[in-house]
Amino acid sequence: xxxxxNVSKKYGxxxxxxxxxxxxxxxxxxxxxxxxxCGKSTTLKMINRMVEPSSGDILIDNESVAELKPELLRRRIxxxxxSIGLFPHMTVGENIAxxxxxxxxxxxxxAARVDELLELVKLDALKYREKYPSxxxxxxxxxxxxxxALAADPPILLMDEPFGAVDPLNRExxxxxxxxxxxxxxxxxxFVTHDIDEAIRIADKIAxxxxxxxxxxxxxxxxxxxxxxKFVHDFVGVDRALKRLSRFKVGELMRPTTSITMVxxxxxxxxxxxxxxxxxxxxxxKRLRGWAELTKISTEKELNEALTELDAxxxxxxxxxxxxxxxxxxxxxxxxxxxxxxxxxxxIGEIRxxxxxxxxxxxxSS
Amino acid sequence: xxxARQNLGEYRVLKIITTYAGLGGAALLTIxxxxxxxxxxxxxxxxxxxxxxxxxxxxxxxxxxVSMGSVIGVALGIIAFKNRASEKPAxxxxxxxxxxxxxxxxxxxxxxxxxxxxxxxxxxxxxxxGIGTAPALIALTLYSLLPITRNxxxxxxxxxxxxxxxxxxxxxxxxxxxVKVQIPLAxxxxxxxxxxxxxxxxxxxxxxxxxxxxxxxxFVFQGLGQAAPDLILLGAISIIFIALAADTxxxxxxxxxxxxxxxxxxx
Numbered sequence: 001x002x003x004x005x006n007v008s009k010k011y012g013x014x015x016x017x018x019x020x021x022x023x024x025x026x027x028x029x030x031x032x033x034x035x036x037x038c039g040k041s042t043t044l045k046m047i048n049r050m051v052e053p054s055s056g057d058i059l060i061d062n063e064s065v066a067e068l069k070p071e072l073l074r075r076r077i078x079x080x081x082x083s084i085g086l087f088p089h090m091t092v093g094e095n096i097a098x099x100x101x102x103x104x105x106x107x108x109x110x111a112a113r114v115d116e117l118l119e120l121v122k123l124d125a126l127k128y129r130e131k132y133p134s135x136x137x138x139x140x141x142x143x144x145x146x147x148x149a150l151a152a153d154p155p156i157l158l159m160d161e162p163f164g165a166v167d168p169l170n171r172e173x174x175x176x177x178x179x180x181x182x183x184x185x186x187x188x189x190x191f192v193t194h195d196i197d198e199a200i201r202i203a204d205k206i207a208x209x210x211x212x213x214x215x216x217x218x219x220x221x222x223x224x225x226x227x228x229x230k231f232v233h234d235f236v237g238v239d240r241a242l243k244r245l246s247r248f249k250v251g252e253l254m255r256p257t258t259s260i261t262m263v264x265x266x267x268x269x270x271x272x273x274x275x276x277x278x279x280x281x282x283x284x285x286k287r288l289r290g291w292a293e294l295t296k297i298s299t300e301k302e303l304n305e306a307l308t309e310l311d312a313x314x315x316x317x318x319x320x321x322x323x324x325x326x327x328x329x330x331x332x333x334x335x336x337x338x339x340x341x342x343x344x345x346x347x348i349g350e351i352r353x354x355x356x357x358x359x360x361x362x363x364x365s366s
Numbered sequence: 367x368x369x370a371r372q373n374l375g376e377y378r379v380l381k382i383i384t385t386y387a388g389l390g391g392a393a394l395l396t397i398x399x400x401x402x403x404x405x406x407x408x409x410x411x412x413x414x415x416x417x418x419x420x421x422x423x424x425x426x427x428x429x430x431x432v433s434m435g436s437v438i439g440v441a442l443g444i445i446a447f448k449n450r451a452s453e454k455p456a457x458x459x460x461x462x463x464x465x466x467x468x469x470x471x472x473x474x475x476x477x478x479x480x481x482x483x484x485x486x487x488x489x490x491x492x493x494x495x496g497i498g499t500a501p502a503l504i505a506l507t508l509y510s511l512l513p514i515t516r517n518x519x520x521x522x523x524x525x526x527x528x529x530x531x532x533x534x535x536x537x538x539x540x541x542x543x544x545v546k547v548q549i550p551l552a553x554x555x556x557x558x559x560x561x562x563x564x565x566x567x568x569x570x571x572x573x574x575x576x577x578x579x580x581x582x583x584x585f586v587f588q589g590l591g592q593a594a595p596d597l598i599l600l601g602a603i604s605i606i607f608i609a610l611a612a613d614t615x616x617x618x619x620x621x622x623x624x625x626x627x628x629x630x631x632x633x
Binding site for chain 2: 048050070071072073074075076079081082083084085086087088089090091098099102132133134148149158
């Protein structure tokens with residue numbers, strides 16, 4: 001847990017950071033965001049004392065960072081910066097081993113840790129260990145940067161626009177992988193960005209700063225639903241309703257549904273017809289096969305004609321898909337309902353466009 | 367990338383071969399006695415003992431000058447980097463020194479050194495006089511400053527800020543950062559400056575003979591005085607050979623000390 005208590009940083013007469021108090025919970029990703037010069041990087045750098053606060057205190061697990069020797073403090077905190085700062089004269093393996101070596105780990109332990117971390121960031125240890133940074137692509141270098149920061153298994157990671165220099169496509173993949181790693185390792189992360197989409201994608205909590213002051217500190221869901229003022233409102237963007245949908249999963253609005261099993265459909269055909277015009281059709285294993293227009297079926301034989309067999313991917317959404325992605329799939333395929341499937345593509349429910357629309361209204365009014 | 371590096375390697379080998387093919391051939395012919403009847407060879411045998419002592423003197427003068435120049439130059443470079451206010455005056459000074467003709471600088475040092483030698487007995491005991499080794503070493507050291515100071519300064523400025531920040535941010539102390547990051551990255555560039563200075567100093571030492579400091583220049587000026595081209599050649603060829611040897615040796619040292627990941631940076 002990291003606590004900032006009335007932290008300020010003054011350069012001359014100007015406040016870079018003004019009286020910020022906030023608490024960052026254990027294993028949370030806290031994103032600091034705001035326009036250039038808002039003090040987000042300065043705030044981050046005060047946590048590992050790359051910048052010394054002018055006043056106020058910062059506590060890590062109730063211990064003031066001011067009381068620790070900066071070098072020792074920093075070895076317990078992973079640090080990733082936009083320019084990555086890999087040492088060009090060291091191999092990838094040596095770069096990752098820097099902090100373990102500073103901590104005087106045994107050689108065999110360091111070597112094992114290097115390989116383990118390369119696998120964690122999805123780089124082949126054999127292939128990459130001996131490479132030099134000049135031989136890496138931007139995305140690969142960034143992965144090595146993250147691996148290096150994680151090397152000594154620090155409980156806290158500070159990341160200063162770590163994916164800023166990576167192209168958009170790779171950036172999204174890195175963000176996704178990073179969140180997975182963070183959830184698996186339970187790291188407390190303070191992450192600086194100026195990209196609101198990045199913040200919404202990865203944050204547990206977002207802190208919006210303006211001219212050195214903390215404007216709003218909240219979950220992305222709440223911030224999108226209820227920005228505290230016009231600044232936050234404008235900063236999160238006009239499409240905040242849509243952005244908010246990206247924070248919720250299909251499972252949260254899923255309804256139970258009925259289906260016809262292709263072999264054993266006859267039992268309740270009449271009953272089903274009363275419920276609606278359509279029904280999902282599955283095979284005996286409950287695996288989605290398509291849908292059928294029930295009103296067209298008068299006899300059991302006609303089911304094959306009424307059945308529209310389709311690639312399950314087109315008409316279904318995984319239960320963990322975001323509402324935003326589900327909605328765009330509906331619009332793309334011109335349907336108002338999608339089947340919801342689990343990891344094994346078994347049918348477990350359905351999601352309706354009307355429910356999603358109602359949900360955005362709810363968010364807006366709250 | 368890899369093929370480019372191989373090409374560079376082949377190019378370097380080719381360069382060494384072309385540079386030394388003539389000298390090597392000449393050396394072989396010399397050992398074989400082929401030149402024994404040439405007048406330059408005769409001059410050598412006539413002056414053999416003096417040739418060896420002047421060569422050693424030449425090496426000593428330029429060696430000490432470049433060593434002192436390295437210490438002062440590296441220090442000046444670091445000071446200019448750390449304290450931006452001192453950057454301009456430092457470079458103004460080393461650039462100014464470089465523009466003084468060598469002969470003039472040697473001459474200019476005679477008067478003040480003679481004065482100090484008279485005024486301070488301790489200096490006189492050390493052998494400091496208006497002419498001889500002392501003014502030669504001072505002038506040669508001053509000349510060697512520019513390349514070393516400039517390269518030291520440059521080597522520090524080209525280390526990316528992010529690399530320094532990352533090092534400090536991961537918990538390196540200033541000393542660890544210096545030893546593990548800054549020195550390995552800066553060294554090839556600093557050594558390249560020293561290499562330039564060394565070649566230059568070996569050439570400049572020739573002039574030191576004029577103020578009585580000895581060295582291979584003795585033969586050159588003696589030859590000039592006596593209108594004896596063979597004597598001039600004996601001195602000049604030896605100086606060229608020493609300069610080339612120093613250049614090659616330092617280049618080899620730079621290649622060895624250039625970290626693999628930044629190959630090419632020191633060239």
